[in-house]
Amino acid sequence: MKLTDFISKSAIIKELKSKDKKGAMSEIIETMKGAYKVEKLKTSEILDSLIKREKIGSTGIGNSISVPHVKIDGIKTVVGAFGRSATGIDFNAIDGEPVHLIFLILASTDDPDSNLQALRRIAQVAKQPNFCKFLREAKDASEIMGLFRELDEVLN
Amino acid sequence: MEKTVVIANKAGIHVRPAAKIADLSNKFRASILFIKDGQAVNAKSIMELLTLAAGEGTRIIIKAEGEDEAKAISEIEELINSKFSEE
Numbered sequence: 399m400k401l402t403d404f405i406s407k408s409a410i411i412k413e414l415k416s417k418d419k420k421g422a423m424s425e426i427i428e429t430m431k432g433a434y435k436v437e438k439l440k441t442s443e444i445l446d447s448l449i450k451r452e453k454i455g456s457t458g459i460g461n462s463i464s465v466p467h468v469k470i471d472g473i474k475t476v477v478g479a480f481g482r483s484a485t486g487i488d489f490n491a492i493d494g495e496p497v498h499l500i501f502l503i504l505a506s507t508d509d510p511d512s513n514l515q516a517l518r519r520i521a522q523v524a525k526q527p528n529f530c531k532f533l534r535e536a537k538d539a540s541e542i543m544g545l546f547r548e549l550d551e552v553l554n
Numbered sequence: 555m556e557k558t559v560v561i562a563n564k565a566g567i568h569v570r571p572a573a574k575i576a577d578l579s580n581k582f583r584a585s586i587l588f589i590k591d592g593q594a595v596n597a598k599s600i601m602e603l604l605t606l607a608a609g610e611g612t613r614i615i616i617k618a619e620g621e622d623e624a625k626a627i628s629e630i631e632e633l634i635n636s637k638f639s640e641e
Contacts, residue, residue, distance in 0.1 A: 455570040459600050465569055492573065492600065514566050514607040521604030 399476075399515035400550040401523065402543070404503070409433035409479035410539040414500075419489055423448055423466055426481045426502045434477045444470060444504070458491025462534070463524045467503035469513060476505045476512035480542065482534065498534055522553050555623045557616050559630075563637035566609035571638040572600045578633055584620025586630070597630070 409430050416422040427441045447468045451457075458464040464487075479502045486496025501520045505513035523529060529549060536542045561567060567575070579586045579597040586597040590612060595602035597616070608614060614634075618626045 451570070455573050457569045459569060459604070461601075467568065469565070510565050511607075511609045514568060514609050517568055517604050518607035521601045525601050525605070 401546040405478040407543045411481040414481045414483045430479045456490040458489035460493040462498040464489045464497040469505045469507045478503045561612045572603040576600045582626040584618040584623040587617040589615040
């Protein structure tokens with residue numbers, strides 16, 4: 399699965415307003431509802447499950463990336479969003495560093511495999527420190543989307 | 555030393571199971587690889603493990619080399635069979 403298969407340009411936030419984990423995730427979910435026409439989803443419910451899961455173990459996987467993800471009812475297929483924070487957000491990441499790049503994934507309860515395929519692609523991104531640097535420096539959503547496309551071409 | 559295991563939890567190796575496997579693997583001196591369909595990754599790295607996208611029912615070969623390889627394999631196998639305490 400490619401990044402551009404599950405993240406649309408309208409689900410990219412070039413600079414998050416929130417400076418904390420909860421606020422940032424809430425901002426991203428709100429954006430996703432509009433981007434994927436799933437206004438019926440309840441932000442507070444999704445946020446609660448994401449926070450509950452973060453407490454069990456952080457999704458901050460290093461290289462300034464976190465991948466909060468949750469399986470929910472009411473969507474047909476996996477959808478993702480990307481939010482960026484210049485100042486960095488404390489995600490209790492495994493490397494102890496602040497998170498600047500958040501990939502949030504909402505997967506369908508009926509399709510656990512698509513969740514893994516999306517995570518796989520983001521892990522491939524996270525393994526490329528230079529690419530993470532480019533993502534942090536991109537000037538707007540179009541440039542970020544361009545980098546996603548570029549990476550999708552390089553990776554299998 | 556090698557051992558084939560089958561991923562038993564419904565959600566497969568997503569971030570938290572990957573973190574648990576990497577944490578446990580890092581306790582051993584042995585080098586530990588997870589091999590799926592010929593793709594071999596370092597079990598001590600969360601990111602590498604995630605690139606396997608190993609779902610429920612996936613067969614994984616655990617390959618460990620080093621003085622504590624037997625203990626490493628047995629403890630990792632136990633962790634996988636415990637379904638990472640998720641279910």
